[in-house]
Each structure stands twice: as structure tokens, then as C-alpha cells.
Amino acid sequence: MKHCFTVAALAAALLAATSATAQWPRYPTPAVPRTADGQVDLDAPAPRTAEGYPDLSGLWRVVRNSQNADAAPEPPPDGPPVAGFRDVAANIEGGLPLQPWARTMLDEREAGGSKDNPEAHCLPMGNMQFHTQGAPRRYVHTPGMIIILYEASMGVRQIFSDGRPSPDNDPQPWWYGYSTGRWDDDTFVVVTTHFRDGEWLDIIGSPLTDAATVTERFTRPSFGRMEIDITVDDPRAYTEPWTVRVNQEIMVDEDLIEFVCLENQRFGQ
Numbered sequence: 001m002k003h004c005f006t007v008a009a010l011a012a013a014l015l016a017a018t019s020a021t022a023q024w025p026r027y028p029t030p031a032v033p034r035t036a037d038g039q040v041d042l043d044a045p046a047p048r049t050a051e052g053y054p055d056l057s058g059l060w061r062v063v064r065n066s067q068n069a070d071a072a073p074e075p076p077p078d079g080p081p082v083a084g085f086r087d088v089a090a091n092i093e094g095g096l097p098l099q100p101w102a103r104t105m106l107d108e109r110e111a112g113g114s115k116d117n118p119e120a121h122c123l124p125m126g127n128m129q130f131h132t133q134g135a136p137r138r139y140v141h142t143p144g145m146i147i148i149l150y151e152a153s154m155g156v157r158q159i160f161s162d163g164r165p166s167p168d169n170d171p172q173p174w175w176y177g178y179s180t181g182r183w184d185d186d187t188f189v190v191v192t193t194h195f196r197d198g199e200w201l202d203i204i205g206s207p208l209t210d211a212a213t214v215t216e217r218f219t220r221p222s223f224g225r226m227e228i229d230i231t232v233d234d235p236r237a238y239t240e241p242w243t244v245r246v247n248q249e250i251m252v253d254e255d256l257i258e259f260v261c262l263e264n265q266r267f268g269q
Contacts, residue, residue, distance in 0.1 A: 029059075029252040033223055040252055042224025049141065053183050054220040057141040059254055062134055063247040080229055083244035085132040088202040092242065102207050102237040109205025117200050119153065122261035124175035127192065127214065128201040130155055131228060131246045138256055146181065146188070151256045159190050166193050173197065173210050188218040201232070211236040224250045 033044035047055040062085075084090030098106065109116065119125040130137070135152040144162035149155075161181040171178070177192035197210040208214075212234035219227045226248040233241040 024255045024257060026253055027255070029254075032252050040224065040250070042222060042250070044223040046220040046223055049143075051143065053188070054186050055141050056139045056146060056188065056218060056220055056226070059136050059138050059251040059256070060226060060248040061136045061251055062132060063249050079227070080243040080245045083128070083132050083230065083246050084202065085129070085134070086203045088128060088132070088206050088244060092244070096206060097239040097242060099237055099239060105207055106205050109200070114203050114205060117203060117205065118175075119261075122153070124155060125153060126199045126201065126208070127157065127176055128208075128230065128232075129203075130157070131230065132202070135259065136251055136254065136256055149256060151259050153261050154259055161188075166191065175199070177212075177214065184217075186219065190216040190218065192216070207237045208232070209234055209236040226250075 031047070033041040035041045047057075049055045081089075081091035081093075089096045114120065117125070119129065125133070130148075130150050130152065133152055135150065137151065138149045140147040140149065144160070146159040146161060148157040148159070150157070155176075157176050157179070159179040159181045161183075163182075164180060166180055167178055171194060173194050173196040175196055177195040179190050179192040181188055181190040183189070192214045193212070195208060195210055195212050195214075199208040200206070201208050212232060215231045215233070217229040219229075221227065228246040228248065229243055230246065231241055231243040232238065
């Protein structure tokens, strides 16, 4: 296979990625709560915006061992199963509730070594893979929008929280869909629609169609932790909706680095 990298190699690189590669100079993160011995106080209260909501701003990464099928932790007793990176259903008993055609597609994608995963061709990997892969991501929380900047593939996602509705003018579908958010007490609820057909939710190729509605519930229970519960409602691909959780942890005194997939691509050579 004459790709510049295999999907397996890509997955390993993303799982191992950190911002410690010395591309940017280290600069201290302001207003970090610390314990008496100078350590970051991960259990300190989450900061809040002027409107009184938890501020989701910061540099985050997926919690170690929660992003791959072989080392994913047990699901928390009070929450949904933890999503895997290679297989989003790694902790779902019985696997995903796939429609027959979707099961066939998943089997074919996995049997092909995941060579057609969009990320293997320097295309956007989609929201679920962005959530579960190991490279950092920065949340920029503003009054009318939350922007997520992903180090992996330099992805950018916009979540509108200014009260606008989802589009109803039959727009061209998007890799990341169209996301609108609102606050439910201290939880930021995001509804995303208008996905491109044929997306991949994980490395092995769990499918997502253009009929999908994905609902994410972002909760920041403390300074150092964020939980994202993700419900996929895609009646074309699945017999019923299903939900997984992604756990994230804060990163301090770090920044994103450049990750330009196309810079060294050698496809077709």
C-alpha cells in the first residue's frame, strides 16, 4: 500500500502525541489553581464565564487509556461506556446496534485495513475521532460561540451558541456537521446535523450517515476535568440511538503545535 503512512501508524502517532516536542516555547498558563505543594489542583472549582456558566476554555487532551480498545477503562458506574479510538464501541456490551448494511460496511472497512479512513488521506477525521484521539485540542469559549482547535490535522470546529437554529435550506453537508449549543444548567448541550454521508466514527470504520443527529453534553465538573457524553441517533445506520463518554483532562503550560498532514504526503508514489 503506497501511502505515506498506514492508519495503524497514524493511530499510534496520535495516541502518543503531546505538545512536548519543543516547537513552541513553554509559557505559563495564567490563573491556574495550585495545591500547597505547587501542583495543579485538578479538583478546584471550574472557572466560570461572566454569564455564570462553566468556562470550557483551555488546552485539553483525552484521558490516558480512554482512547483505544486495548486499554480503555471500565465505564463509570454513573455514566455511559467510555468511547474507544480504534473502536468507538470498545466498552459497549454487544457492540453497536448496526443495521445489516452498516455491519457489512464496517466489516469491509476493517478487512481493508482501514485504508480508506479519511484521515489516512489527509481529510478531516470527523468529530468522534477528534474527540477520542490523543493529540491536544484548545477550546475557545466566547459568549456566542465555542471554537475547538485540534492539533491533529489542524482541524477547526465551530459551535454556535447565539440562539440560531439548525439550517433548513438544504445546505451542502459538512465534514463536521452544523453545531448549535445551549446551556442546560451547567451542561453545554450541542446538537449537530447536516453531516456528509459515509463518515467514519473510529479507526475501524463505524459508519455515520447524512441522516444522523449527534448530541453532545459537555460538563466541566472541576478545573482539571471535562466529560463529554455523545449520543448518536442515525436511523439509517443503527437500529437505535447509542451513547458513549469521552473524558478529557486539562493541560497547563503547553500550546498546540503545527500538524500539517499534506506537507509530507506521498500518496500514489
